[in-house]
Amino acid sequence: MASNEVPPITRRHDPSRRGFASDNYAGVHAAVLSALEAVNGGHEGSYGADAYSANLANVFRPHFGDRCEVFPVFNGTGANVVALQSMTKRWDAVICAESAHINVDECGAPEKVAGLKLLGVPTRDGKLTPEHIASRLGGIGDEHRAQPTVVSVTESTELGTCYSIDELAAVCEASHRSGLLVHMDGARISNAAAFLGVGLGALTTDLGVDVLSFGGTKNGLMLGDAVVVLNPEAVSGVRYLRKAAMQLASKMRFISVQFEVLLGSDLWLVNARRANELAARLATAVRDVAGVTITRPVEANAVFAILAPAVADRLRTRYGFYTWDEATGEVRWMTAFDSTEADIDEFAAAIATEAATGPG
């Protein structure tokens, strides 16, 4: 059967509909799709023994420095769990914000797969400080306590905020001074860099971050995140841990090339900046709407707001988004690289209209 004999796929979704539940409601950037086609055809080594995976060092090192090593994986949870395992021994603990993805949204994978204890610290804005870290070091050397070994920060945070360079530097410095390694969950690191107006290395390598979970999926890829080892002395066994964590792709060329598209051009920045700008545009448009309260600084590509549940429910009949906090009615709106100003303006107008109608 030639390919043209396979019946073409019918589109089952309405591409004009917009959702704000997550930046992974978006599809794939056209340049990524083109690249998938370009690398197809013929036989290439599997499990990373292909020319595109071999080239990844050239793709990442201009951003992250000459010592970095790259291990593509399937998703952000995979990147985090592989990274944390490579940095810890069996009896170790990881200090993180209570709101961290690893602590809240990974169905306990760090505990279940890696046996790690997470020491979650309540924070106001999703950002750890040296004081937070110091507060969890009490049990070092005590055999009754899982041993704190890694500090995991998320940049940008799950709350749409960004650590400043100084804030991150302080966390890295405090961690290292206490003998801890630093892991960054960078599922949205590009959004943070875009917000701060710096390069990716300025947020990571330059500050002494040891291992990065680099996020591609939320920034225009079809599928692909990566464990980026910035300090090779901080890890061991990444290759084995990736396979044992079921994160080793057989036809890896199709993942690796996506990173080449993203980081071999300015696409990482263009996409992230656009998503951020659309979030800012949305926040600006609804900030003064009666019945809508923006609850957190809008820095990356998320807007958090409180509005009446009935209003939210009516909006949701047309636009997907999540309630973040049932107790307060706070919702989260996320923007993605593939929306337009018109999309945002339409959504903002709908918010204003529904808010004016009120809880009804």
Added chain:
Amino acid sequence: MASNEVPPITRRHDPSRRGFASDNYAGVHAAVLSALEAVNGGHEGSYGADAYSANLANVFRPHFGDRCEVFPVFNGTGANVVALQSMTKRWDAVICAESAHINVDECGAPEKVAGLKLLGVPTRDGKLTPEHIASRLGGIGDEHRAQPTVVSVTESTELGTCYSIDELAAVCEASHRSGLLVHMDGARISNAAAFLGVGLGALTTDLGVDVLSFGGTKNGLMLGDAVVVLNPEAVSGVRYLRKAAMQLASKMRFISVQFEVLLGSDLWLVNARRANELAARLATAVRDVAGVTITRPVEANAVFAILAPAVADRLRTRYGFYTWDEATGEVRWMTAFDSTEADIDEFAAAIATEAATGPG
């Protein structure tokens, strides 16, 4: 930046080169690539809340029956580990052939991630029999033993052989009679069905297989395998286990639609049959070559042969393939859907030439 402003990817590999190390050296079927493009654009629910994932029941049920439930995952190791966990409790054991992928090629993921004990049985041809199963049931009810609960068969096997329908039926019957569930690692189930000339359900649902790891990646997909639950009473918590095993794709529409291409047409069969035929062609071509001994029945898409190491090494300068057994010099040649008769004939000719030259 419009997509046309992203510099196009340079092809880094030579698509005319052929490799026989694995069927995942192949690329992606053109119809699959087309489908990825077709489902792009616009916003769709993530983590499976999309129209293509919702449609998967319609895609799989014509093959596997009306009770089947489908959980796409990233790869075969992921499918196996999620499936086995869903069928077992924390103290359980799994009976499998010593040569099984779960026992040999998954870096211990079943043990490490799921805490399972594998009870590997030596086999001549990669196929379990009722006698093999009976031999591992001694410890049932004894608290000192991990409890045998699942029998895992691989169809087609890692040795290129296929269980016949009768053989599989006997294993299923013996397993169920002893209170055990049956898991099938179907990374290459399509090749088995093509060899046996039966449908996919005839190898699984009709025989009482409880859970199937359905393989797509090796049969023309870019990336995608699935846990297919044939007996919903045999499992619990698949959704949670998939997420905790880091196998839940965010932009799942791009995985789900690939299954629609494969199983919504005859592509699964066309691809598998072609790969099988090319293996048979290769075996026929080299069977009588002096210095080459075909070592196993050629049923699916693998040819195992013994030849002088020096001969193998010379061939490997042009064609990738693995040594299967260092001790005997046995090698494995795998064929894929995307090769031509000419490719095979060229390879066979090279084998004959090098064998004639001898160990040198």
Added chain:
Amino acid sequence: MASNEVPPITRRHDPSRRGFASDNYAGVHAAVLSALEAVNGGHEGSYGADAYSANLANVFRPHFGDRCEVFPVFNGTGANVVALQSMTKRWDAVICAESAHINVDECGAPEKVAGLKLLGVPTRDGKLTPEHIASRLGGIGDEHRAQPTVVSVTESTELGTCYSIDELAAVCEASHRSGLLVHMDGARISNAAAFLGVGLGALTTDLGVDVLSFGGTKNGLMLGDAVVVLNPEAVSGVRYLRKAAMQLASKMRFISVQFEVLLGSDLWLVNARRANELAARLATAVRDVAGVTITRPVEANAVFAILAPAVADRLRTRYGFYTWDEATGEVRWMTAFDSTEADIDEFAAAIATEAATGPG
């Protein structure tokens, strides 16, 4: 060599010295030692197939009701980890106080051995309330979250306080109403029963506690805790989990008989009451000492107090005890069944003397 030819052991410690670091600084009650001797001699079934283990139901059921099943283990951590595993599936979470032993003092065993996620709730006094429980139920049914399945309470708590019957009843009722099971860490349940003036069943079975970790070691045994299943429908696989958790004693008669001594008489109550009374005596004696502040209600056998670090350090040259909170200088003094009023009075006098001397 007859036993009298083995050189007798030299006492290496000074039995007149008193420590207040833990109730497990105490030794073994004389009646327990006598019982160990009584059951020695001859051959008895191992791994629980002995007459003393067979008799345990008769020992525990008068306290905990006719459905209870008893599984002796080596220590409290073992009891907790076996109990929690028997009540949960692989993807589950356990709600507990942030101060719970399982969360703080078990080197991450629940995460590492059982893969559980602990959802720790900050509390003022170590006691969970229905409101605390409700606050952690948000993710039920969401595959991204480890699923809350068990509420674990500690009675008496790690802070020396006791849930009242009404408080425990409210927690059990709220848990069950939300579909959660209740586990009790009863490492010091006897102290709670003594404080509250009720039987052991009134704190557990009568309120609907599903599984209890019953503590013997801290209350006069040499070694021995037990998983006591009060609701057999709440668990599965305890026998296998106990063995896989390395908690199955071979010569179990020597553990089982200790429970017979403790619970077959009033010894559990006599020992616990005495320890409680000594704690109350200590608190009364130092409550009005200038420079000493009792910080928590003294209900079971612990006294928490803040005093100047230099004062604490001088006391520690003669009496062992722990600093509970480095930040505040809070210390913990625990009393045990084997001390006398004179011991306490001597320690109280030393505290008064050192406090009068001041930080120096």
Added chain:
Amino acid sequence: MASNEVPPITRRHDPSRRGFASDNYAGVHAAVLSALEAVNGGHEGSYGADAYSANLANVFRPHFGDRCEVFPVFNGTGANVVALQSMTKRWDAVICAESAHINVDECGAPEKVAGLKLLGVPTRDGKLTPEHIASRLGGIGDEHRAQPTVVSVTESTELGTCYSIDELAAVCEASHRSGLLVHMDGARISNAAAFLGVGLGALTTDLGVDVLSFGGTKNGLMLGDAVVVLNPEAVSGVRYLRKAAMQLASKMRFISVQFEVLLGSDLWLVNARRANELAARLATAVRDVAGVTITRPVEANAVFAILAPAVADRLRTRYGFYTWDEATGEVRWMTAFDSTEADIDEFAAAIATEAATGPG
């Protein structure tokens, strides 16, 4: 309640009855019981901070050399799982005989608790050879394979045989030459030393064994095994791993002192030699009985024999013992330190009588 007010324990078993199912059917040596009494009384540091635990180096080093470090645990499974974890990383595998206790009799604890993959090798006599080890090294460096890192030998073996010094030396040498560490499961190491007529160090430290699970329970203790680190560079984190494996005793003085009794005198040798001699006596007595076939060399304290199942069943009405192999009817008789020649002669006579009666 004074101790004399606690009702004394009634003996529930018949101490004159003999069992041959396991050496842990035996009780406790009188000198051990005396020592438990001697160390009772007063307050001592918990979790190993006591004078008897502090003295353990002095107890073990005369046997195992000046570098050895001792970590008491509760049982042999605990010792094995802690030892193996301390020698491995998360992705490692352990080579062992298929008949090894870690592979057969620990309910999968090495897989479940430590995530280890065991590479079991079939052996004739329970003993690994350099060839066996070489056969399992194929996957070193291959990320698809759990990485062989430790060779675990059992001395004496589960089959009642003993590695000779030369055999052990060859295994150690081959392991180290391949970069592997050596663990010894020494649950019955004293029986092996007694059989071979050498000291404990001659079987371990002198040959380069890296870590030993030292067995006390089967050789006259009430309860107590130990992880004995012979090569401190081979391990990390033993203290944390012991606690996380729930093997850290609170009142540890009562375990540590038992080792002092055993190893601080010749008791380890006297007990082991006696058990061995009784096994040899039994084998001699029944070797020529018609209907009884001794199946394995009788070297340590086990006798394996085949006899008619009906004969075995009749014997079992009076003497406990296990069927080792249902298929062949092979049974195992174990002897212990606390039996007499008369006990053995009586049992041998019963065997002869029942064998003469025949399968009936």
